Amino acid sequence: MxxxxxxxxxxxxxxxxxxxxxxxxxxxxxxxxxxxVTRQAGGSLPWGSQSWRxxxxx
Numbered sequence: 001m002x003x004x005x006x007x008x009x010x011x012x013x014x015x016x017x018x019x020x021x022x023x024x025x026x027x028x029x030x031x032x033x034x035x036x037v038t039r040q041a042g043g044s045l046p047w048g049s050q051s052w053r054x055x056x057x058x
Contacts, residue, residue: 004056005033010048012041015055026054 003018018032030052038045 002058003029003033003054005030006051006053006055007033007037008049008051009037010046010050012037012046020057022057029054 001020001022003020003024004015005018006015007013016033016036018029018036020029020032033052034045
């Protein structure tokens with residue numbers, strides 16, 4: 001199963017695909033998404049407001 005998480009962190013925004021289990025709660029999926037996006041950004045995210053939302057599960 002894959003979940004799509006929409007995010008906005010300071011000036012970064014986009015969507016990320018997150019592998020998940022059918023019974024994972026949104027908080028678990030968002031935590032996985034944060035790790036993926038942090039890794040893609042080079043190890044840290046900029047300071048600023050953050051918005052994370054699970055928009056789809058398949």
